[in-house]
Amino acid sequence: MNLFNVYPLFNINPVKAQGSFLWDDKGEKYLDFYGGHAVISIGHNHPHYQTQLKEQLEKISFYSNSVENELQTELAEKLGKLSGYEDYNLFLCNSGAEANENALKLASFHNGKSKVLYFSGSFHGRTSAAVSVTDNPKIVAPVNFSERFIKSDWNNIRQLEEIFEIQGNEISSVIIEGIQGVSGIMIPTFEFLSKIKELCEKYDAALILDEVQSGYGRSGYFFAHQEFGIEPDMITTAKGMGNGFPIGGVLIHPKFQASNGLLGTTFGGNHLACAAAIAVLDVMKEEDLMTNAQKMGNYIENEIKDFPHIKSIRRKGLMIGVELDQDCAEVRKSLLYDHHIFTGNSNDKSVLRILPALNISKEETDLFVGALKTVLDKI
Numbered sequence: 001m002n003l004f005n006v007y008p009l010f011n012i013n014p015v016k017a018q019g020s021f022l023w024d025d026k027g028e029k030y031l032d033f034y035g036g037h038a039v040i041s042i043g044h045n046h047p048h049y050q051t052q053l054k055e056q057l058e059k060i061s062f063y064s065n066s067v068e069n070e071l072q073t074e075l076a077e078k079l080g081k082l083s084g085y086e087d088y089n090l091f092l093c094n095s096g097a098e099a100n101e102n103a104l105k106l107a108s109f110h111n112g113k114s115k116v117l118y119f120s121g122s123f124h125g126r127t128s129a130a131v132s133v134t135d136n137p138k139i140v141a142p143v144n145f146s147e148r149f150i151k152s153d154w155n156n157i158r159q160l161e162e163i164f165e166i167q168g169n170e171i172s173s174v175i176i177e178g179i180q181g182v183s184g185i186m187i188p189t190f191e192f193l194s195k196i197k198e199l200c201e202k203y204d205a206a207l208i209l210d211e212v213q214s215g216y217g218r219s220g221y222f223f224a225h226q227e228f229g230i231e232p233d234m235i236t237t238a239k240g241m242g243n244g245f246p247i248g249g250v251l252i253h254p255k256f257q258a259s260n261g262l263l264g265t266t267f268g269g270n271h272l273a274c275a276a277a278i279a280v281l282d283v284m285k286e287e288d289l290m291t292n293a294q295k296m297g298n299y300i301e302n303e304i305k306d307f308p309h310i311k312s313i314r315r316k317g318l319m320i321g322v323e324l325d326q327d328c329a330e331v332r333k334s335l336l337y338d339h340h341i342f343t344g345n346s347n348d349k350s351v352l353r354i355l356p357a358l359n360i361s362k363e364e365t366d367l368f369v370g371a372l373k374t375v376l377d378k379i
C-alpha cells in the first residue's frame, strides 16, 4: 500500500529531536524555528515531558470516557489556573478541527440557531463545519458548502455591523482566530474584537476564539485575545497543548449546560494525552515560558527589522510573520538546505512564518538571525 499523496515533502527524514534541534537519518542537525506548525511549545523531548509520558505508559495509557479519569480533572484545574479561565469547563478532544467542530455545534445546541459568521483569511481546520468556516475554496468540498456560513472581511467593523443588522437573529456563533496564523500572522484590532463581542451579546450569538495556533503562551499571553481583556464564550485549543501528542480542547463558559451524550469522543482526554498536556503546563509554569516568548520575540524583531528585503514584521511574542518584498519560497529553501533551519510559509506567499518553541534560547535565536541575514544579503 502507498500513502495517499497529499503532502508536498522536504527530502529530510528526522529520526531524533531534542530541545530546538532535530537530527536526520544521516546525522545532520537542524534548528527548528517552526515547531511542526506551532506544535512544539516546550521543545522536543523535554525531560519532564519524557518522564511523565514514560511513567504514564507504565501505568495505563487508555481507557474510554465511560470511567473516571483523574488526569482529566488535574489537567482542567491546571489549565484553568494558568490561563485565568478557572470558572470555565473543559471538553477534551484530539485536534484543533475537532475542538472547533464541537464549539460550533455546542453554540448551535445552546441557542438553537444555525448560521455562523467567519472572517476572510481564516483557517479553522478540515472537518465538516470547521472547513466550512475556513476561507480557502480549494479545501472546501461541495459537501461542506452551505449558505449558512457567512464570510465577513477581517478587521472591517462596518461590514460586520451590516451583516448583523440583517441576519443577526439567525447567527449562532462567530468564530475568529486570536491571531490568524495560516493567512500570514494577521492581528485583530482591539476595536474589531470589541465590536464582535458587543454584537454577539446583543444578538445572543456565541463568540468562539480559535486559539489553536495563537494560544498556549505563544503570543506572550496564555491566549492571544487576553491582551485585549475580551472574554469569549468558548476558546478552542490544540497544537502546543500536547507538544506533539495529539490533544485538543474547548474551554466553555459556565452558561453552557452539559448533558449526557451532548458531545463525545473515543480517544479525547485519554490517559497518555492528559499526561502530555499536564507536563506541558508544568513546564510552561516552571520555566515561565510566556515571559520568554515575549522576551525572545522582542529580541528577534529588533535583530532582524533592518535586514534588506523585509517589508514589515507582524508579531506577538513568538508568533512572527516576516513580510518580504518577494515570494519567501527561495529564502525558506535556503534556510533549510544551506543553513539547516526549519521555518514556515503562509497563504500570503511573501510571509515567512516563524514559530519556534517557547523556551528558545538567545544562542539558538542568534543562529537563526545570522542565517537569515546571510540569505537576505545574497538576494
Ligand SMILES: Cc1ncc(COP(=O)(O)O)c(C=O)c1O
Pocket (backbone or CB within 6 Å): 037, 094, 095, 096, 097, 098, 100, 123, 124, 125, 126, 177, 181, 182, 210, 211, 212, 213, 214, 238, 239
Ligand atoms: C487556527 C487554527 N485552527 C484550527 C486548526 C486545525 O487544527 P488541526 O490540524 O489540529 O485539526 C489549525 C491548524 O493549523 C489552526 O491553525
